[in-house]
Amino acid sequence: MSTLHSEMSPVVNLTRRHAVGVERTSHPVYVDLLPPCNHACPAGENIQAWLAQAQAGHWHAAWETLVADNPFPAIHGRVCYHPCEGSCNRGELDSAISIHAVERFLGDQAQAEGWTVAKAAPSGKRVLVIGAGPSGLAAAWHLARLGHEVEIRDAGPVAGGMMQFGIPAYRLPREVLAKEIAKVEQLGVKIVLDHKVEDILAEQQAGHFDAIYIAIGAQVGRHIDIPARDAARVLDAVSLLHTTASGEKPLLGRRVIVYGGSGTAMDAARTAKRLGADDAMIVYYRDSARMAAQPFEVKEALAEGIKIKWLSSIKDISGETVTVEKMVLDDKGRPQPTGEYETLQADSVVLALGQTTDIGFLRKIPGIEFQQDGTVIVGDDMQTGRAGIFAGGDVVPAQRSVTNAVGLGKKAARHIDAWLAGTVWTHPSTHRLVSFKELNLPLYADVIKAREPELPAPERADFSEIVGGLDEAAARHEAQRCLSCGNCYECDHCYAACPEAAIVKLGPDHGYDVNLDLCTGCQACFEQCPCHAIDMTPEAAAATGSAPIPSEKELTA
Known part of the structure; x- marks a missing residue:
């Protein structure tokens, strides 16, 4: 690990003093802003909070914070597309935090140690x-x-x-x-x-249920009309994956074509390889930039020998011959037919065209x-x-x-x-999002990202896991790469920077206060806060008695 001077963030000049004049015009206020990872998480996790606990080695507390929003970290650490990482401000420095890997570690640790959560007293409902x-x-x-x-x-x-x-x-x-x-x-x-x-109403009455939540999944594969005369076996990807997960091994033959560009299409092709296909090809009518599958899914599929034929649309299936038409994209990115055809050979065709309920x-x-x-x-x-x-x-x-x-x-x-309870739940208001350009990082640690180990042999015929998890040291290392965007982590930079001793330490986990009798409004603390947990507030705003900003912990409680 090396410490480098970053040219990506402004360097604070500690020899320069702001001209504060005879009257202070603004003063520092400690705030909790919304980290971009929290904002991007579809499950609404307080990612910054549990990463902070994880980097201190407080694994159980981190897990409790996580499962308050998402009860399945061992699952999500493996299958989530982690949009949080795509929004991570750390990506502007070197690489995003591997949030999903730390989440998986917490989930696996909870399973290994049998961690449980408490629940409220019975409501009678x-x-x-x-x-x-x-x-x-x-x-x-x-x-x-x-x-x-x-x-x-x-x-x-x-x-x-x-x-x-x-x-x-x-x-x-x-x-x-x-x-x-x-x-x-x-x-x-x-x-x-x-x-x-x-019959939902009958079951509600018979079971004396006070409320019902309908949460059925989309497990019916979509179909399209493709002429098929004496066709090779045609089935949908949902059925293939379902049948395989049930312990059966569908006979697909040596040559399999999967039609579609989703993550399900990638899984279907990779499953076909594991079921014995020598040649598994994905046919997709758009290009790689417009497919629904995530880039890492495409990369993993290609690494396992899956072929992808872009800008091609299946028009006819006759015996073991599949006719595809070459496509081109118009100026709006929509595929258009060219009238040029070619034939492919396949024993099975798997349709991965989406699901419905x-x-x-x-x-x-x-x-x-x-x-x-x-x-x-x-x-x-x-x-x-x-x-x-x-x-x-x-x-x-x-x-x-x-x-x-x-x-x-x-x-x-x-x-x-x-x-x-006869009330209405409303989502608490959230703070404004903190961007990378608002962070003050004249010095930062250029730290190598922890990588999950790839488990060997993608050519194997079984369905054993392909990616391993982090060990405890690597998980803590990765959590410590978090910049704590918008949330104070008590680094004491503000305390050390204040020339008037106006910053008051309140003790561990209690943050700081500002002694306004000493503060001159020089902004030294604001400019030294690496995570932007301080805003400079005009004196006029203070005079109006503006309410204190609730913490991110309070918002997600």
Whole structure:
């Protein structure tokens, strides 16, 4: 590790004094601003807070802070697309914090040591959750912690939804998933499997449920009309992944074509290789810059020998011959046909064209309305047009990902809890976002990012995990790379910089205060704060009695 002078941030000139005059015009105020990682997290995690606890080695406290928002860190540390890292200010210096890797470490540590959480006293209220996928499980977790009696009913033979049947085991080992689900059951949540709900109102009445949360997943593959005469085997990616996760090994043949550009398409092609295909090719009608799959998914697929044929659209399947038309992108980035064709050979064609939900049973309920795309219309409180029935997950208009589903489950739980109490839950107002240019980093540590180890042999035929986790030292090292954007971490820079001794230390974990009888408003403390936890406030604002800014911890409590 080396310490370098950064040319990316302004250097503070300690020999220069601000002309404060005979009357102070502004003074420092300690603030908590919103870190970009927190802002980008679909699950609403207070990432900066649990990273701060992790970098101090307070692992259990970090886990408790994390699961207050997201109960499944061992899952999300493996499968989340981590948009938090794409927003991380550290990326402007060297590389973003590997937040997902530290999250995975916390989740794995909790499983190894059997960490548990407390829950409130019984409320006397009963809630039915339909669907044991990520959104339903998250809602059940939060509702149980709030003291409600929760029962989940799911049509599948195993809980987990698409985490069980849509994400291959090489990305999410089933024992890890099972242990996270077991923590939900440890809170007293009852999970009833092989139970397809057909009549919600009848089940509500029979079970004496006070509220219902509908959280069924999108487990029906979309189809398109492709002429197929005496075709090679054609199936959808959802069915392939589901069948494989159930322990069966579909016979795909040696040559497999996967049609689509999503993460599901990548998983389907990589699964085909593990099932014995010699040649697995993805055919996609756009280019690499416009595909839905994440760049790291494409990279991993290519590393395993998957081929990708860009700007190609399947037009016909006849026997083992697949006819594709070459496409070009117009000035708006939309694919257009060229009239040029070529033929490919395939024993199987897998369609990875997206998923939809089976919501026919919801149309029987008076008051529930639907969007044109078939998703359920809900209010800001996630309640449908039928009082006491809430909906989330894949049945409402939202980005479809495990993390987003978990975030919707948490949001639904808070609204349901308030509705059961006869109140309304409103999201606390948040602070303004702190940007990289607002940080004062005349010196910073240029630290090499901790890397998760790649587990060997991508050519193997089994579904063992392909990426390892960090050890304790590496996890703490990675957490210590956090810049604590917008949140004071008591570095004493302000205390040391003040020429008038106006900064008062309040003790560990209590921060600082400003003695306004001594402060001249020179801004030395403001310019020396590396994380921008200080704002200079005009005296006029102080005279109006502006309210103190709540901390990020208070906002996420």
